[in-house]
Amino acid sequence: MSTADHEAHRTRDRVLSRPAGGASSRSATAAPRREIAASWRRVAATGLDPGAGAAIVPLVEADLERRREESGLRELIPKLTTSLASVIDAGQLVVVADPQGRVLWRLGGTGVRRLADHLGFVDGSAWTEANVGTNAIGTALVLGQAVQVRGAEHFVESHTRWGCAAAPLTDPWTGRVVGVLDVSGPSAGLHPAELALVELTSRLTSMELLERRRAELDRLRASAAPLLSRVDGDALAVDRYGRLAAFVGSRAPERVALPDEMAPGAVWLPAVGPATAEPLGDGWLLRLGAATDEVASTLVLDLVxxxxxxxxxxxxxxxxQLSTRHTEILLSLVEAGAQGRTAAQLAVDLFDSPDPMVTVRAEMSRLRRVLGSVLLSSPYRLAPAVATVLRLPDDPRDLLPRSSAPVVQRRRRTR
Incomplete structure (x- = not known):
């Protein structure tokens, strides 16, 4: 073990052995990196024991296969295998996980797969911070950016002989995280440049998803044109994600937030009000009702x-349905009431650190595209005219079990 590795282990032992946790990074010397220190604080607050391995119960085969199909990532696996062939040849493991941190695919040789099996790092296992502590997959999902976790930077002792680098896989069309790309293996074999390689590969994958979505929109536009030419009044042709393909009339928002249970017939949409929906290829034809200034009157945040x-x-x-990140944000804003939250305050509520304000602002921009006038800025807050209802599970332990955000942990303790 190198001198640097010895120092990293001493730092880990010193910080994580503090009573009631203090995964604090405020020591003047030998402090962990800031993003690692913040992760340690989040994980320590969940009560996870750094000296004991977490129980990782993988999905049964049928549930795993269902998640693989629903992920929409299967077609990307051959290209990822080609892009990261040098990593696999070097004895590392390439992993693709879903947005809940569940391992969907593992690509690698027999030796490294066997080592991963001993850690419980198997197909269908969950690698969130709340489940197994600081690790590249879980921490990348929390931060929304590429992360490398080296050896002793892992929270759980049994993982400290392992190294990993991961980056979220984002669909630029929707702004949603659709998965995580991870490279893992014995820490002695993990090169610092693998973080940049994983990040580059995830960006290329995102661009491929973008090209697919553009091609789908072009096909929808072509099929919608003759139909729209015969429509009287305002009408929109949108893809299954609510992106505008074509329109007639005076109202043409670039994107419409569609409900999860979209069905033919009458529908009410926050951005455009009442409409009638008709299936149109892989999208929808929306015949808009009379324009109104109607705004939402009630927002129900359902966490059951x-x-x-x-x-x-x-x-x-x-x-x-909401992503974990957007749920955490709305929970924070509901708790804040009329005072709202600044970007720095939201960052502390989500990450236990004011540093990721850029991430917060990006997520708020995506959330405001969905909820529109329900959300206000400077500071971020729910519109005062909108009544809010918060539905919580009977058992506080069932509240967002995959989340390690401080705002969620506070709510679990106060009920």
Whole structure:
């Protein structure tokens, strides 16, 4: 073990042995990196023991296969294998996980796969911070950016002989994280440049997803043109993600937030009000009703089971499931009330650090595209005219179990 590795282990032992946790990085010397220190604080607050390995129960085969199909990532695996062939040849493991941190695919030789098996790093296992502590997959999902975790920077002792670098896989069309790309293996074999390689590969994958979405939109535009030419009044042709393909009339928002349970017939949409929806290829034809200045009157944040948001107006309601990050943000804003939260305050609520303000602002921009006038800025807050309802599980331990965000941990302790 090198001198640097010895020092890293001493730092880990010193910081994580502090009572009641103090995964603090405020020591003047031998402090862990700031993003690692913040992760340690988040994980320590969950009660995970750094000296004991977490129980990792993998998905059964049928559930794993269902997640693989739903991920939409299967077609990308051959290209990822080619792009990272040198990493696999060097004895590292390439892993693709879903947005919940579940391992969907592992690509690598028999030796490194066997080592991963001993850690419970198997197909279908969950590698979130809340589940297994600081690790590249879970911490990249929390931060929304590429992360490298070296040896002793892992929170759980049994993982400290391992190194990993991971980056979120983002669909630029929707702004949603659709998975995580990870390179892992014995820490002695992990090169610092692998972080840059993983980040570059994830960006190329995102660009490939973008080209697919553009091609789909072009096909929808071509099929919508003759139909729209016969429509009276305002109408939109949108793809399955709500992106505008074509329109007639005076109203043409670039994107419409569609509900999860989209179906033919009458629908109410926050951005455009009442409409009639008709299937159109892989998208929808929306015949818009009369333009109104109607705004939402009620927002229901439902955290029982899979988190979702439901927005009600006088003409109807609309709902969709939320990502973990957007759920954490809305929970923070509901708790803040009229005072709201600055970007720095939201960063502390989400990451236990004011540093990731750029990430917060990007997520708020995406969330405001969905909820529109329900969310206000400077500071970020829910519109005062909108009544808010928060639905929580009966058992506080069931609240967002994959989340390690401080705002969620506070809520678990106060009920």
């Amino acid at each position: 089971g899979d988190p979702s948001v439901r927005v009600r107006g006088t003409s109807g309601e609309w709902s969709r």
